[in-house]
Amino acid sequence: MNLEYITDIGKRAKAAQSVAATLTSKQKNDALVNIGKLLRENTDKIIKANKLDTENAVKNGISEVMIDRLMLNEARVNSIADALNTVVELADPVGEIEGGQMTPGGLEIIKKRVPLGVIGIIFESRPNVTVDAAALCIKSSNVAILRGGKEAINSNKALADVMREALKQSGLPEDMVILIENTDREIATQMMKLNDYIDVLIPRGGAGLIKSCVQNATVPVIETGTGNCHVYVDASADIDMAVNILNNAKTSRPSVCNACESLLVHNDIAKEFLPLAKKKLDEHNVVWLGCERTKAILCDDEILTATEADYKTEFLDYKISVKVVDSTEEAIEHINRYSTGHSECIVTNNFQNANLFTQRVDSAAVYVNASTRFTDGGEFMLGAEIGISTQKLHARGPMGLRELTTTKYVIHGNGQIR
Amino acid sequence: MNLEYITDIGKRAKAAQSVAATLTSKQKNDALVNIGKLLRENTDKIIKANKLDTENAVKNGISEVMIDRLMLNEARVNSIADALNTVVELADPVGEIEGGQMTPGGLEIIKKRVPLGVIGIIFESRPNVTVDAAALCIKSSNVAILRGGKEAINSNKALADVMREALKQSGLPEDMVILIENTDREIATQMMKLNDYIDVLIPRGGAGLIKSCVQNATVPVIETGTGNCHVYVDASADIDMAVNILNNAKTSRPSVCNACESLLVHNDIAKEFLPLAKKKLDEHNVVWLGCERTKAILCDDEILTATEADYKTEFLDYKISVKVVDSTEEAIEHINRYSTGHSECIVTNNFQNANLFTQRVDSAAVYVNASTRFTDGGEFMLGAEIGISTQKLHARGPMGLRELTTTKYVIHGNGQIR
Numbered sequence: 001m002n003l004e005y006i007t008d009i010g011k012r013a014k015a016a017q018s019v020a021a022t023l024t025s026k027q028k029n030d031a032l033v034n035i036g037k038l039l040r041e042n043t044d045k046i047i048k049a050n051k052l053d054t055e056n057a058v059k060n061g062i063s064e065v066m067i068d069r070l071m072l073n074e075a076r077v078n079s080i081a082d083a084l085n086t087v088v089e090l091a092d093p094v095g096e097i098e099g100g101q102m103t104p105g106g107l108e109i110i111k112k113r114v115p116l117g118v119i120g121i122i123f124e125s126r127p128n129v130t131v132d133a134a135a136l137c138i139k140s141s142n143v144a145i146l147r148g149g150k151e152a153i154n155s156n157k158a159l160a161d162v163m164r165e166a167l168k169q170s171g172l173p174e175d176m177v178i179l180i181e182n183t184d185r186e187i188a189t190q191m192m193k194l195n196d197y198i199d200v201l202i203p204r205g206g207a208g209l210i211k212s213c214v215q216n217a218t219v220p221v222i223e224t225g226t227g228n229c230h231v232y233v234d235a236s237a238d239i240d241m242a243v244n245i246l247n248n249a250k251t252s253r254p255s256v257c258n259a260c261e262s263l264l265v266h267n268d269i270a271k272e273f274l275p276l277a278k279k280k281l282d283e284h285n286v287v288w289l290g291c292e293r294t295k296a297i298l299c300d301d302e303i304l305t306a307t308e309a310d311y312k313t314e315f316l317d318y319k320i321s322v323k324v325v326d327s328t329e330e331a332i333e334h335i336n337r338y339s340t341g342h343s344e345c346i347v348t349n350n351f352q353n354a355n356l357f358t359q360r361v362d363s364a365a366v367y368v369n370a371s372t373r374f375t376d377g378g379e380f381m382l383g384a385e386i387g388i389s390t391q392k393l394h395a396r397g398p399m400g401l402r403e404l405t406t407t408k409y410v411i412h413g414n415g416q417i418r
Numbered sequence: 419m420n421l422e423y424i425t426d427i428g429k430r431a432k433a434a435q436s437v438a439a440t441l442t443s444k445q446k447n448d449a450l451v452n453i454g455k456l457l458r459e460n461t462d463k464i465i466k467a468n469k470l471d472t473e474n475a476v477k478n479g480i481s482e483v484m485i486d487r488l489m490l491n492e493a494r495v496n497s498i499a500d501a502l503n504t505v506v507e508l509a510d511p512v513g514e515i516e517g518g519q520m521t522p523g524g525l526e527i528i529k530k531r532v533p534l535g536v537i538g539i540i541f542e543s544r545p546n547v548t549v550d551a552a553a554l555c556i557k558s559s560n561v562a563i564l565r566g567g568k569e570a571i572n573s574n575k576a577l578a579d580v581m582r583e584a585l586k587q588s589g590l591p592e593d594m595v596i597l598i599e600n601t602d603r604e605i606a607t608q609m610m611k612l613n614d615y616i617d618v619l620i621p622r623g624g625a626g627l628i629k630s631c632v633q634n635a636t637v638p639v640i641e642t643g644t645g646n647c648h649v650y651v652d653a654s655a656d657i658d659m660a661v662n663i664l665n666n667a668k669t670s671r672p673s674v675c676n677a678c679e680s681l682l683v684h685n686d687i688a689k690e691f692l693p694l695a696k697k698k699l700d701e702h703n704v705v706w707l708g709c710e711r712t713k714a715i716l717c718d719d720e721i722l723t724a725t726e727a728d729y730k731t732e733f734l735d736y737k738i739s740v741k742v743v744d745s746t747e748e749a750i751e752h753i754n755r756y757s758t759g760h761s762e763c764i765v766t767n768n769f770q771n772a773n774l775f776t777q778r779v780d781s782a783a784v785y786v787n788a789s790t791r792f793t794d795g796g797e798f799m800l801g802a803e804i805g806i807s808t809q810k811l812h813a814r815g816p817m818g819l820r821e822l823t824t825t826k827y828v829i830h831g832n833g834q835i836r
Binding site for chain 1: 432435436439440519521525527534535613617618632633636638639640656659662663665666667670750751754776777778780781782783784785786787788789791792793797798799809810811812814815824825826827828829830831832833834835836
């Protein structure tokens with residue numbers, strides 16, 4: 001019964017895909033503008049639906065932070081609609097000729113950029129993701145199958161209804177955006193195995209969701225957004241710069257994936273640096289989990305002993321694991337062992353150490369003398385972002401529109417055989 | 419116990435990866451030349467090991483075709499060694515700067531091409547794959563974990579020993595090539611889930627192997643090489659050209675993935691085309707599995723009725739499924755439903771139909787008026803090929819050295835915080 005439900009959605013998506021592949025940029029932009037218009041016109045309806053979700057959340061004792069993430073008001077609906085303009089203004093990667101050549105036998109081989117096809121997006125509570133993700137899929141001629149969290153189901157339904165109506169009014173297949181209204185966990189699991197109809201799965205959410213996709217999916221997954229990011233303060237670091245970068249990376253927004261979770265310090269600078277760093281982070285009451293040398297230097301009873309598990313943890317909180325190391329090599333080894341491959345930083349004035357670090361650290365973004373917080377589609381000037389890939393296949397780091405496309409070889413001949 | 423065995427291999431690979439990432443092209447080329455030299459010097463030893471495998475194969479009643487695929491003689495060892503020169507001559511994609519920019523805040527963002535890391539290759543009986551695959555991994559600064567079939571285990575051991583010895587002599591980590599000597603199925607399954615140590619899995623072999631990887635792996639998989647390829651003969655086709663292309667695509671080498679498995683013919687040309695096509699393919703005793711209209715036109719009792727399953731099947735044999743259709747659209751829909759996304763061809767003189775076909779057919783390589791047999795790394799001038807990707811993530815179609823790499827962002831700052 002459920003398998004039938006999700007298979008039917010897959011079939012509708014596949015049918016829409018065939019039309020989506022032939023759309024012009026103008027058609028897609030007109031539809032996006034129309035979505036923005038209808039979102040504004042339906043603000044009351046959307047807020048009303050959202051109220052059901054927030055009321056349920058209050059009843060279920062959800063935390064205030066989470067309720068705030070879930071809540072939509074007029075300003076937020078407007079800002080969701082505004083964000084569509086950014087997508088309209090992005091260059092369309094579909095149809096780009098990547099390259100090609102004439103073979104000695106006279107075949108013309110053309111490598112073209114084409115949409116991925118049907119993209120499954122599994123995400124958690126923030127309803128703005130529903131529109132953001134759908135808009136990027138539409139702009140790249142993909143079909144989006146959206147599966148949001150059950151806490152936001154009423155908001156998501158209202159938003160999806162508006163988008164589908166706008167697509168229809170613009171003459172595009174409304175099935176370019178399909179929301180899975182059944183929020184049973186079983187449906188999500190079946191979706192992850194729908195290889196006949198879904199080309200790629202992009203989970204957007206916490207480590208648990210990502211892990212569940214990687215473990216269960218047979219559809220190719222792009223892992224996104226878990227960041228156990230490191231700042232390594234080398235012996236030659238400018239101390240003020242190091243304190244500044246660490247403070248920014250750790251405390252400017254601890255709940256995001258590009259925030260620092262772990263500090264490594266060269267032994268030669270640890271005695272000077274650690275007390276200053278501790279003092280700075282104390283302003284935000286950051287909890288320290290340190291190695292024995294860290295504890296000895298800081299002589300602070302409040303510093304807990306860091307365990308193996310701590311070094312692996314993405315805290316997403318005012319918490320940091322700390323380790324004193326004896327060399328850049330040791331820092332690199334530690335990072336490559338514990339990191340999730342998101343973003344790492346070395347603070348140094350040593351040219352060789354900077355190069356060694358950027359060459360050997362196996363992460364999507366490796367910084368010399370700058371905060372890890374810059375790993376972001378906007379900061380990287382991609383215009384918009386569907387997520388930050390922490391795996392190495394297809395896309396690495398912030399993913400924009402181009403990362404929602406693939407290529408196809410088109411070959412023109414005049415009867416060639418081999 | 420087995421998990422310990424494969425985890426240990428993973429750890430050794432990871433350790434080698436860190437060194438591999440810093441090798442220069444010259445170091446890698448020197449090592450490849452040395453592998454070729456040692457392969458020639460150890461020809462007798464390799465042939466002796468191979469004899470154990472072929473003798474076992476005879477005992478186990480393996481087919482002659484398979485034994486021929488397995489067998490190594492002096493000429494074949496030489497040709498394996500020769501193939502290394504091709505890899506030496508390929509441009510090294512590692513270290514290429516893909517692009518970058520200065521942000522308004524003064525961060526220099528550089529997108530660099532870097533190795534994937536550790537590549538797991540699971541392959542079937544042909545021992546030349548052992549060296550081919552390892553050489554491409556070495557040249558792209560990757561570490562290869564090779565898991566070949568048990569029929570070729572003695573040959574593979576001998577070849578891997580020689581490669582490791584050559585790496586060592588050249589000052590490279592011998593663990594850049596690790597052969598899994600335990601051929602238990604369980605080990606392969608564990609390898610597919612070794613996410614901490616393997617970055618990507620590339621299966622090379624039949625549909626069963628590929629399916630098993632897609633079903634079981636949690637490590638990202640690049641699906642390769644299953645080809646249910648179609649030739650569609652449009653109403654406006656040049657009949658002689660169509661017969662020629664079909665014959666070449668079907669009969670020049672039926673056992674390969676770019677061979678044609680299914681023929682679609684427009685109804686308006688079917689009466690003229692089908693008898694000529696049948697006559698031509700009869701020269702190779704090709705078995706026809708046709709739709710009712712095909713059977714009616716050919717009035718041939720020997721033509722079997724094609725089932726749904728037949729249209730889905732990659733025969734890899736002198737067998738073809740055939741269907742008469744009423745439009746290019748119907749052909750496209752049929753292909754997108756039954757194809758494995760490898761290679762498809764339209765034979766036509768109609769410009770619009772050619773464009774519709776290349777735009778809507780959702781496969782890696784789409785041909786107008788040329789045989790599907792051209793989908794190949796060599797023919798596409800990639801120099802060498804690790805496989806032909808039939809999925810859409812990361813790589814699509816023939817994969818060369820570049821497809822064994824990923825990118826990394828390196829960001830240079832002078833204290834920037836966000």
